[in-house]
Structure formats: structure tokens, C-alpha cells
Amino acid sequence: MLHSGAAAVTPGIRSTTDAAIAAEAEHSPHNYHPLPVVVSTGEGAWVTDVEGRRYLDCLAAYSAVNFGHSHPRLVAAAKAQLDRVTLTSRAFHNDQLGVFVTELAALAGKDMVLPMNTGAEAVESGIKVARAWGYRVKGVASGEANIVVMAGNFHGRTTTIVGFSDDPDAYNDFGPFGPGFRTVPYGDVGAIAAAIDENTVAVLVEPIQGEAGVIVPPADFLPGVRELCTRERVLMIADEIQSGLGRTGATFACDLVGVVPDLYLLGKALGGGIVPVSAVVGDADILGVLRPGQHGSTFGGNPLAAAVGTEVVRMLAGGEPQERARMLGARLHERLGALVGDGIVAVRGAGLWVGIDIDPALGTGREFCERLMARGILAKDTHGQTVRLAPPIVVDEADLDWAVDELAAVLSEVSDR
Structure with missing residues (x-):
């Protein structure tokens, strides 16, 4: 070389x-x-x-860019779709979205995929879904839902997300911030258990904290979170935007310890380094709480992004x-x-x-x-x-x-x- x-x-x-x-x-x-x-x-x-x-x-x-710059399979998928149609909005169906969500759901072993654009949008969508699930399924009182998050987290740059960051560069001078988040030490299942109450709808966690310095939690942490969330009827949301899609030697970092969260948050590599593609992936009893008009994106699920995303999923499906x-x-x-x-x-x-x-x-x-x-x-x-x-x-x-x-x-x- x-x-x-x-x-x-x-x-x-x-x-x-x-x-x-x-x-x-x-x-x-x-x-x-x-x-x-x-x-x-x-x-x-x-x-x-x-x-x-x-x-x-x-x-x-x-x-x-997990699959490298200008990967020929991904570039070919993008070029082929550029010659057909790139954007329809979700006001209409397009012939690429159904293929994408079906194959991504199968890769993750889940029922449904909510496509968006950026990683931060996936996190925001996951928060909305968790709250709606809490009110409509769990029975949390209106306006009382809370989500447990980790110290040292990085989930994006929107005002909701930086509101529960503990990095001064992320949150200084960007408030006021909304309530509804409880921060506990990363890697401490006991602290999560102590923070959960009857109004807790989710635990949001990075399987490996990237921005914090590639921090790997104790081997029993994610299995402990999974067991706790199941017992307390709380959603486990895994932010796999950086750690997912092959980076850690597995499809998802959660796979390394045999854990399946309720919701995967995906992004970055899902767009093959060509277009922004993100997704919330989960089962129908959770993502099915969304109703027409309650969440969306003009570009989310666009046919160009779906075509590239499908090729990414197919590359991962072989395990290479x-x-x-x-x-x-x-x-x-x-x-x-x-x-x-x-x-x-x-x-x-x-x-x-x-x-x-x-x-x-x-x-x-x-x-x-x-x-x-x-x-x-x-x-x-x-x-x-x-x-x-x-x-x-x-x-x-x-x-x-x-x-x-x-x-x-x-x-x-x-x-x-």
C-alpha cells in the first residue's frame, strides 16, 4: 500500500x-x-x-463510513436511485421504503422500523415513542413520564438532548431545558434501579459510550439493565448510532453480551457514508403507538436513503x-x-x-x-x-x-x- x-x-x-x-x-x-x-x-x-x-x-x-469511502456497492445503489426518484415525502408511498424497513427489521429481529435522517432525530423519535408508550400502554399519568439516562452520555445536539448532557460545552447557554430525565452513573445498575419509579418509561443507554472516550461498561451491566427493565416494565433503549452496524465486531454492540433492547436507535453507518439515514427499530407493540400526523419528516424514508440503506443492510446480513x-x-x-x-x-x-x-x-x-x-x-x-x-x-x-x-x-x- x-x-x-x-x-x-x-x-x-x-x-x-x-x-x-x-x-x-x-x-x-x-x-x-x-x-x-x-x-x-x-x-x-x-x-x-x-x-x-x-x-x-x-x-x-x-x-x-464503516464500509469505507466510495464503496462500489453503495455508490452503485445511490446512482441507480438518482436516475429514478429521490424524494416523494411520506404523503405518498415509494417503492424503496417497504424493502428497506422489511430487511432492516429482519436484521434486528424486530417488527417495525421508523426511518428518519440524523442520529439526533432517531434519539428524539425514541424519546417521543417511549413517552407515548408510557401514557398509552403503561398508564403513566399525563405529563409525568421520566426517562433514566447515563452520566457521560452523548446522544446528539438538539435542545432536548443537550438538556440531559453533563458536558458543559454541550449545554451551556442553550437552556432552558425540558424536564423528564434522571441522570445516573454509567455502568451502575443499582443506580438505575434507584432512579426508576412508577412514572419511568425508559432507560436510554449507549452500549459503549463513544464521545466519552469509547467507554466499555462492565460485562454484566447491559444484561443487568435488560433484566431490570423487564422486571419494572420499562423500555430499554439502546443508542447504537455509533456502536452499531458492524463497528464492534457484531451487528449491534448489544450482541456482544447477548442483550436485545426494546428499541434500537440507528444512524451514521446506515447511510453508507453517502446520505443521512437513521431509524428507530422495535416491535409493533411499542412503535405501533404512533398514529397518523403525530410524528414525521419530509426527508425521512426518502427513496434515495432507503435504497442506500437497503444495500447497507444486505452487506451486514452476510456477516462479513x-x-x-x-x-x-x-x-x-x-x-x-x-x-x-x-x-x-x-x-x-x-x-x-x-x-x-x-x-x-x-x-x-x-x-x-x-x-x-x-x-x-x-x-x-x-x-x-x-x-x-x-x-x-x-x-x-x-x-x-x-x-x-x-x-x-x-x-x-x-x-x-
Whole structure:
């Protein structure tokens, strides 16, 4: 594989990079702090910038590009649908939606699929469904429903969702926020049990907390939540927007511990890195509480998104992406684990999803990402000291080894300062 730096940089092209970054800085709100690279093309696990320099993408758009950039099956599905019809709204039926929801429901072992667009929309939809179920099925008094959520959670950026975040960057200056959420420590079944009362309609949980730093809970946590929710007649809602669809070496991260939630919240990879597609997936006795006119989206379930989503589901149905993530993930974790104590404090994760805690004495996570970028690897930091790696599942084993070698070189370089 031709690694980063092999392509010559044409004199004068640097101004193109500078101009693109300057245009964003001048005309876009500063709600992101991206690394100073301007991506122009992508294929598989690699992207190329406007200078012709290649980078191994170890973020995969926060798992939205699980199957790699420009995957031929997904691109073909999108192109074929572009020539037919792309949007009808849900005022009419289209010939792609029925296929999509049928095959996704089968993949998840559920009855129904509520399609939306973004992950945050899936979370908002899950909250609405849980509340409606609580009032119409469980018999909770009107306006009294509550949902138990986890400390350290990240479920999106809408005002409802940031209202139950404990990250000041997420919620400061965006209130007031609505009531109805109770926060407990992640990984503590006892705390969840103590927070549940007769008005609790759901427990909302990430099987692995991504934004928090790829935090993996104790092995008995999700099974304990499942047992508790069943006993207390409370819905278990699993936010698998980042952890789902092959990333962890299984179709869903819940599969790793043999747990089936009442509702799956899906997104990111469901759109194949081409279009935004999300979904709430559950059985008819829960999703069936929605009635005409009570929830919807102009673009949700559009035929273009459905066509791409169907191809994603078919790729997953064979199990090959999941097995590849499991096998490559085992190698990645083994190699990174060998670096613990040499500038790395801890390594966590599952499959091709890793959180690496950097020794504060050596620098911040952001600084390490900048150093990795200079070596041709794109990664993302979170919470100060953690570097996240989540390469596309199609990444070559040799490229994965090279990325770890480059990280080791950065650690050695910084330690020798």
C-alpha cells in the first residue's frame, strides 16, 4: 500500500488549502475545530487532500463510513436511485421504503422500523415513542413520564438532548431545558434501579459510550439493565448510532453480551457514508403507538436513503463486515495494548473502535492527533487526553499495523523531547 507522503506536492497548491480553511473560518460559525486538512477525494480507508497527500482515515466520520469511502456497492445503489426518484415525502408511498424497513427489521429481529435522517432525530423519535408508550400502554399519568439516562452520555445536539448532557460545552447557554430525565452513573445498575419509579418509561443507554472516550461498561451491566427493565416494565433503549452496524465486531454492540433492547436507535453507518439515514427499530407493540400526523419528516424514508440503506443492510446480513471488524479489532487491541505504559495510560474499546488515553505529561489528545496527521493518519481526540481510532472496516491489516507503528513513533518522538 502506498502510504502518506508518496505523492509530490505541486508548488502553489498550498494556497488552495489555506483558502478553503480561511473561507470556512470567515463564513461558517466556529462550532467545529477541525484538523487543518482539506479532503478532496476518498476511496476505501484512504482520503486525499487538495495537495495530493494521502491519509489513512481512522475516524470514518464517527463510524458513518464503516464500509469505507466510495464503496462500489453503495455508490452503485445511490446512482441507480438518482436516475429514478429521490424524494416523494411520506404523503405518498415509494417503492424503496417497504424493502428497506422489511430487511432492516429482519436484521434486528424486530417488527417495525421508523426511518428518519440524523442520529439526533432517531434519539428524539425514541424519546417521543417511549413517552407515548408510557401514557398509552403503561398508564403513566399525563405529563409525568421520566426517562433514566447515563452520566457521560452523548446522544446528539438538539435542545432536548443537550438538556440531559453533563458536558458543559454541550449545554451551556442553550437552556432552558425540558424536564423528564434522571441522570445516573454509567455502568451502575443499582443506580438505575434507584432512579426508576412508577412514572419511568425508559432507560436510554449507549452500549459503549463513544464521545466519552469509547467507554466499555462492565460485562454484566447491559444484561443487568435488560433484566431490570423487564422486571419494572420499562423500555430499554439502546443508542447504537455509533456502536452499531458492524463497528464492534457484531451487528449491534448489544450482541456482544447477548442483550436485545426494546428499541434500537440507528444512524451514521446506515447511510453508507453517502446520505443521512437513521431509524428507530422495535416491535409493533411499542412503535405501533404512533398514529397518523403525530410524528414525521419530509426527508425521512426518502427513496434515495432507503435504497442506500437497503444495500447497507444486505452487506451486514452476510456477516462479513462484522467478522472483519472482530478479527482486525483483536489485532489492533493487542498491538495498542503493548504500548500501555510507554506513553499510553489505557486502551479501551471493542472491534475496530478504540479509545487511547495519552499520558498528560506527553501532551494532549489534540496534539497527538496533529502529530499523527503530519504522518498521514487522521484521528480525533475527545475529553482532553483521549485519541479515538475508528477506521473503516475495509481497512487493510497492513495499513492498520502501519498506523500503530506511526503512533509508536510519535510516542517515542515526544518522550525524547
